[in-house]
Amino acid sequence: MAEVPYRFERTDEARALADRYASLEAGAETDDEVSVAGRVMLVRPMGRLAFATLRDSSGEIQLFATQNETAGFEDFSALSLGDWVGATGRVVRTRRRELSVLVRDWVLLAKARRSFGDKWRGVSDIETRLRRREVDLWVNERTRGVLALRSRLVSLLRRRLEGLGFVEVETPMLHPIPGGALAKPFVTHHNALGTDLYLRIAPELYLKRLVVGGCEKVFEIGRVFRNEGLSPRHNPEFTMLELYQAYADYRDLAELVEDLVSELSYELRGSTRLLYQGRELELTPPWRRATMAELIAEATGTPADVHTPVEELRRRLAAAGSEPLEAWGAGKLLLELYEKTTEPGLWGPVFVMDFPAEVSPLARRHRLDPDLVERFEPVVAGRELGNAFSELVDPDEQRARFDAQAAAHAAGDEEAMAIDEDFLRALEYGLPPTAGLGIGIDRLVMLFADLANIREAIAFPTLRPER
RNA sequence: GCGCCUCUAGCUCAACGGCAGAGCAACGGACUCUUAAUCCGCAGGUUGGGGGUUCGAAUCCCCCGGGGCGCACCA
Numbered sequence: 004m005a006e007v008p009y010r011f012e013r014t015d016e017a018r019a020l021a022d023r024y025a026s027l028e029a030g031a032e033t034d035d036e037v038s039v040a041g042r043v044m045l046v047r048p049m050g051r052l053a054f055a056t057l058r059d060s061s062g063e064i065q066l067f068a069t070q071n072e073t074a075g076f077e078d079f080s081a082l083s084l085g086d087w088v089g090a091t092g093r094v095v096r097t098r099r100r101e102l103s104v105l106v107r108d109w110v111l112l113a114k115a116r117r118s119f120g121d122k123w124r125g126v127s128d129i130e131t132r133l134r135r136r137e138v139d140l141w142v143n144e145r146t147r148g149v150l151a152l153r154s155r156l157v158s159l160l161r162r163r164l165e166g167l168g169f170v171e172v173e174t175p176m177l178h179p180i181p182g183g184a185l186a187k188p189f190v191t192h193h194n195a196l197g198t199d200l201y202l203r204i205a206p207e208l209y210l211k212r213l214v215v216g217g218c219e220k221v222f223e224i225g226r227v228f229r230n231e232g233l234s235p236r237h238n239p240e241f242t243m244l245e246l247y248q249a250y251a252d253y254r255d256l257a258e259l260v261e262d263l264v265s266e267l268s269y270e271l272r273g274s275t276r277l278l279y280q281g282r283e284l285e286l287t288p289p290w291r292r293a294t295m296a297e298l299i300a301e302a303t304g305t306p307a308d309v310h311t312p313v314e315e316l317r318r319r320l321a322a323a324g325s326e327p328l329e330a331w332g333a334g335k336l337l338l339e340l341y342e343k344t345t346e347p348g349l350w351g352p353v354f355v356m357d358f359p360a361e362v363s364p365l366a367r368r369h370r371l372d373p374d375l376v377e378r379f380e381p382v383v384a385g386r387e388l389g390n391a392f393s394e395l396v397d398p399d400e401q402r403a404r405f406d407a408q409a410a411a412h413a414a415g416d417e418e419a420m421a422i423d424e425d426f427l428r429a430l431e432y433g434l435p436p437t438a439g440l441g442i443g444i445d446r447l448v449m450l451f452a453d454l455a456n457i458r459e460a461i462a463f464p465t466l467r468p469e470r
Numbered sequence: 471g472c473g474c475c476u477c478u479a480g481c482u483c484a485a486c487g488g489c490a491g492a493g494c495a496a497c498g499g500a501c502u503c504u505u506a507a508u509c510c511g512c513a514g515g516u517u518g519g520g521g522g523u524u525c526g527a528a529u530c531c532c533c534c535g536g537g538g539c540g541c542a543c544c545a
Contacts, residue, residue, distance in 0.1 A: 030503090045505075045506070047505065047507050048501090048504095049500095049502070049503085049504060049507070050500075051502045054505075054507085065504085067503080067504090069502070070502080071502090083495085083496075084496095085495095097503050097504075098503050098504095099503055099504065099505075101503085101504080117480065118495045118496060119480080119481080119495085120480075120481040120482080120495080121480095121481040121482045121483095122494060122495065122506060123506045124482045124494075124506095125481080125482085127481090127482070128481085128537090129538070130477090130536070130537045130538085131481085133537090138481095142481090184545085187543090229544070229545085231543055231544060232471075234539095234540095234542095234544090235540095236544085237543080237544065243545070386545085390545070418544090441545070442545080444545095456538095467535090468536095469535090
């Protein structure tokens with residue numbers, strides 16, 4: 004095969020030509036010469052004429068070749084679907100109204116040695132689509148749309164937070180101690196240091212150390228890794244936004260969340276009223292705020308909170324088909340009751356407020372009830388979108404909470420946190436009142452792209468390697 | 471990890487115990503305004519892998535592998 008050129012001088016993208024020549028009439032020819040480049044989507048050779056549909060990242064335009072006017076016409080007629088081509092010629096509109104480049108010269112930029120699927124029905128096999136994303140992307144417009152939406156979403160989020168005075172930072176991915184969330188980590192090894200390191204399960208502890216250092220408003224958008232099962236809503240690596248704001252409490256962040264999400268909805272979808280998987284969702288602020296206890300009472304008809312006798316909580320859990328462990332206290336039992344009986348029925352948007360202290364080792368005690376913490380989870384479209392709380396700032400209490408976690412870990416809870424002395428020392432330097440928030444970016448993409456499966460929201464989702 | 475479903479040509483799908491097929495793509499040819507162009511021709515397979523039942527297996531059974539969904543866990 005002839006060697007392909009090192010570069011191609013493109014003058015215009017398909018979309019720009021479509022806009023510029025929108026009023027060009029059928030059958031009209033211009034003297035404007037342009038160069039376009041892209042991938043051949045369809046070819047229609049017909050003797051001494053040939054048409055090809057060319058697609059670039061902006062859109063599509065037709066190439067129109069004739070034996071008289073096109074150099075290398077025979078080869079042009081023989082183009083295959085999937086070939087990359089650069090073409091130069093005058094802009095015309097054919098009698099059948101198709102805006103075209105009447106090709107004078109053209110060059111093959113890449114030969115497609117593999118065929119990309121059915122030109123009409125595309126590729127629908129989900130495994131092929133995910134394993135060969137490059138094929139999925141060029142065949143399925145929807146896939147391109149999702150990635151474009153994801154890009155815009157992250158960009159909008161960044162711009163908005165910067166506008167609010169937040170500073171973007173990057174913290175380590177390799178952690179000596181996995182912390183900041185209740186999850187199983189991936190373990191890796193550093194040869195020169197001779198030590199195991201963990202892929203981060205959350206940036207939380209480092210971000211709070213930055214607040215200690217005087218970064219009053221910080222955020223990070225980045226990958227976190229959790230060594231857990233895959234599901235339509237869980238990928239082992241996913242992208243999280245975490246932000247921390249000094250002098251604020253969790254109620255301030257609830258307002259921030261409803262503002263951010265509704266603004267994103269307006270920007271990305273043109274409305275704060277959405278259909279998600281066929282079901283309506285009204286995102287206009289303010290969203291409902293309800294405590295976990297209130298929601299349990301509402302869903303089950305029987306009140307329950309952290310002060311409900313442990314025996315009663317156990318009884319109700321058993322009735323709900325759950326098998327609570329011996330070690331669980333009232334807080335963990337209540338959370339389990341909420342997750343079994345109440346959460347599945349929530350659609351939202353709703354802020355589920357005030358979690359048990361027992362299950363929230365990094366959150367600050369509730370100002371009205373020491374058995375609770377000031378924490379909320381926004382539930383949107385039936386799904387936890389994130390997690391936020393007034394941060395625990397007291398080093399002694401944080402140490403006590405870590406100790407309780409360490410005890411749980413020793414008792415077999417693999418997801419319990421380890422004691423992080425660096426973090427404790429940071430708190431001893433003084434963390435001002437601070438509120439922190441985490442939001443799953445992939446889940447936001449699912450919401451706004453109307454995706455049922457998280458893998459569709461990720462360019463290259465985790466799959467088992469083929470053998 | 472467990473349960474159910476699924477895997478046939480590059481792609482989309484038939485055949486469902488009796489000769490493995492079609493459309494598109496690819497390849498060869500015809501055609502000067504096409505739009506999934508059309509027409510003629512040609513080729514394309516370890517039916518995910520292995521084992522078993524049967525005169526005969528893509529089809530029924532078992533094991534293994536990939537994927538999907540559900541459960542569990544989380545955001």
